[in-house]
Amino acid sequence: MSINLKQIKILLMRYLLCGSALYFCGYPVLAAGLPIEVATAEVASIARTIPVFGQVKTSKTIDVMSLFAGRITYLDAQVGDHVKKHALIARIRRKEAEALYGVGAVPKGLKDTVVLSPISGYITQSTVVLNQQITSGQSMVSIMSDNHYFIEFEISGEYLKNIKLNMPISYLLADKVMQANLTKIVPIADPQTGFFKARAYVDAPEIYTGQVVQARLQLAQKKTLTIPRSALLNVEGLPFVYVIQKGKALLRQVGTGIRSEKRIEITQGLNEGDKVATQGNYDLSDGASVEIQTP
Numbered sequence: 001m002s003i004n005l006k007q008i009k010i011l012l013m014r015y016l017l018c019g020s021a022l023y024f025c026g027y028p029v030l031a032a033g034l035p036i037e038v039a040t041a042e043v044a045s046i047a048r049t050i051p052v053f054g055q056v057k058t059s060k061t062i063d064v065m066s067l068f069a070g071r072i073t074y075l076d077a078q079v080g081d082h083v084k085k086h087a088l089i090a091r092i093r094r095k096e097a098e099a100l101y102g103v104g105a106v107p108k109g110l111k112d113t114v115v116l117s118p119i120s121g122y123i124t125q126s127t128v129v130l131n132q133q134i135t136s137g138q139s140m141v142s143i144m145s146d147n148h149y150f151i152e153f154e155i156s157g158e159y160l161k162n163i164k165l166n167m168p169i170s171y172l173l174a175d176k177v178m179q180a181n182l183t184k185i186v187p188i189a190d191p192q193t194g195f196f197k198a199r200a201y202v203d204a205p206e207i208y209t210g211q212v213v214q215a216r217l218q219l220a221q222k223k224t225l226t227i228p229r230s231a232l233l234n235v236e237g238l239p240f241v242y243v244i245q246k247g248k249a250l251l252r253q254v255g256t257g258i259r260s261e262k263r264i265e266i267t268q269g270l271n272e273g274d275k276v277a278t279q280g281n282y283d284l285s286d287g288a289s290v291e292i293q294t295p
Helices: 002-016 095-103 157-162
Strands: 034-040 042-058 061-065 070-075 088-094 113-116 121-126 139-145 149-155 168-173 176-181 184-186 196-202 212-228 233-235 238-245 248-253 255-259 263-268 275-279 288-292
Touching: 042 196, 042 255, 042 263, 088 139, 149 157, 149 212, 157 212, 168 196, 176 196, 212 255
Parallel strands: 034 288
Antiparallel strands: 034 275, 042 149, 042 212, 061 139, 070 088, 088 113, 121 139, 149 196, 168 176, 168 212, 184 196, 212 263, 233 238, 238 248, 238 275, 248 288, 255 263
16 A cells, blocks of 8 residues: 555656656646645445446337228328327228129128227338238238337446346436336347347337437445545556645545446545545645635
């Protein structure tokens, strides 16, 4: 620990001092304290997260088929159209009714059969056209549900052992941070990408199939000693902070652990309640006089 602390001081001297006079980045150190902002090392809940990208998909697609053979007399189903549940998609005139329509004597049971959408969603495929003769059981259109969405993520194998079902995941949608939980993990790597797939079901407005989503997956969470990430400095791989005591900045080597977006775990080198510089710390040196500013 003491050897590394000495190394940090030597490296800082090499990078920041100019000649024999005490200069930092070309500017002389003034007698007055350098202005800084500080934060307190405190025990807090911190989560280890990793960034992942995913794509919105749907878990429910239905093929609509004809129950009877006949001719399509009405069709309102274009690929990309949105249809509501029970909306009219098509009418089918059964073969045995064609001649009867010509003489105007069609029994009630042989009236044109209506085809209604069984779900609300988007038409993704249409395999028929108006006036086409179709057979019983023939597929007409495919409809993708608009309320059974999930996000499928690709995750590197190095994190697979840390991932569990129901783990929380946050994702960005229309500039809003949304929350969900992992509902499925596929423990077989994609042969083309080498990544593993996981999914989280979502219930959010303004979400569309095929949409790319940026997210963060929470791998672990615990209560531990933390500081803001802005307080941590690093020189050639050696992490350190400036602890503020009696108007002086004291260089302190630290050990680090879990990192979140805003905070970092401190495993050694600090105690709860220590004050550390968070702004202006890049201009400091060990023993420098400081003046704490209010943000």
